[in-house]
Amino acid sequence: MLLSEERAALAEAGRRLAARGLVIGTSGNLSARAGDLVAVTPTGGVIGELTAGQMTVISLADGSVVDGDLAPTSEVPMHLAIYRATGAAAIAHTHATTSTAIGLIADEIPLVHYTMLGLGGAVRVAEYACYGTEQLAEHVVKALEFKQAALLRNHGSIAVGSSLAKAVDNLELCEWAAQTYHQALLASAVTGRPPRELTQSEQEEVIMAALSSGYGTTKKIQADDGDGNGGDGGDTAGDSDAPADGSRQ
Numbered sequence: 001m002l003l004s005e006e007r008a009a010l011a012e013a014g015r016r017l018a019a020r021g022l023v024i025g026t027s028g029n030l031s032a033r034a035g036d037l038v039a040v041t042p043t044g045g046v047i048g049e050l051t052a053g054q055m056t057v058i059s060l061a062d063g064s065v066v067d068g069d070l071a072p073t074s075e076v077p078m079h080l081a082i083y084r085a086t087g088a089a090a091i092a093h094t095h096a097t098t099s100t101a102i103g104l105i106a107d108e109i110p111l112v113h114y115t116m117l118g119l120g121g122a123v124r125v126a127e128y129a130c131y132g133t134e135q136l137a138e139h140v141v142k143a144l145e146f147k148q149a150a151l152l153r154n155h156g157s158i159a160v161g162s163s164l165a166k167a168v169d170n171l172e173l174c175e176w177a178a179q180t181y182h183q184a185l186l187a188s189a190v191t192g193r194p195p196r197e198l199t200q201s202e203q204e205e206v207i208m209a210a211l212s213s214g215y216g217t218t219k220k221i222q223a224d225d226g227d228g229n230g231g232d233g234g235d236t237a238g239d240s241d242a243p244a245d246g247s248r249q
């Protein structure tokens with residue numbers, strides 16, 4: 001079976017997204033690239049129940065089916081356009097509720113939390129076009145420029161990554177950011193106070209801190225260095241379960 005590892009990873013990612021409530025039934029599609037080939041979910045499949053053997057392998061060059069029994073996702077044009085335009089190794093797309101909702105009423109999720117730096121900062125909304133079209137593919141590629149995630153107007157969200165697990169991480173972070181922003185908008189309607197965004201210098205400070213501390217990775221507590229606090233690594237380890245980070249992109 002061609003791309004057996006990638007196909008198994010697609011099945012695993014589908015189960016994970018379904019368990020987190022980010023994908024309902026047959027909505028959404030996933031893909032993973034390996035050289036000139038792309039493993040994709042089939043059209044009409046229930047994402048959370050697909051097996052590796054039900055995935056389809058297509059050619060990156062023209063989208064033709066190279067291996068598999070089922071017709072590939074209707075969003076092949078979007079997946080191929082993203083691979084051609086970026087260095088992404090994998091793509092995850094679903095109709096996650098809050099991401100879809102924010103795409104109806106805003107042009108972006110502003111940079112309201114430092115972990116969004118892992119997505120490239122504010123998340124843009126791609127202009128609407130019918131699913132499965134080259135026009136939608138074009139809008140999404142534009143919205144993803146220098147970003148790891150984007151919202152699709154009247155449709156859903158999408159994320160890319162250096163692996164399928166990372167693309168799913170990014171999609172989950174995007175949905176979490178959408179939920180947080182949504183809550184802030186509701187509170188804002190009551191208080192009249194707009195959600196605060198991070199300033200440029202605050203963003204730079206976070207990036208420098210993440211680079212120097214290895215943010216998002218677990219680390220052993222260092223041996224007592226004489227000042228009684230057990231070293232300087234312990235205060236950042238608690239952030240290791242954050243939804244994503246900016247240091248591993």
Ligand SMILES: [Zn+2]
Pocket residue numbers: 027028093094095131155156
């Ligand atoms: Zn869709």
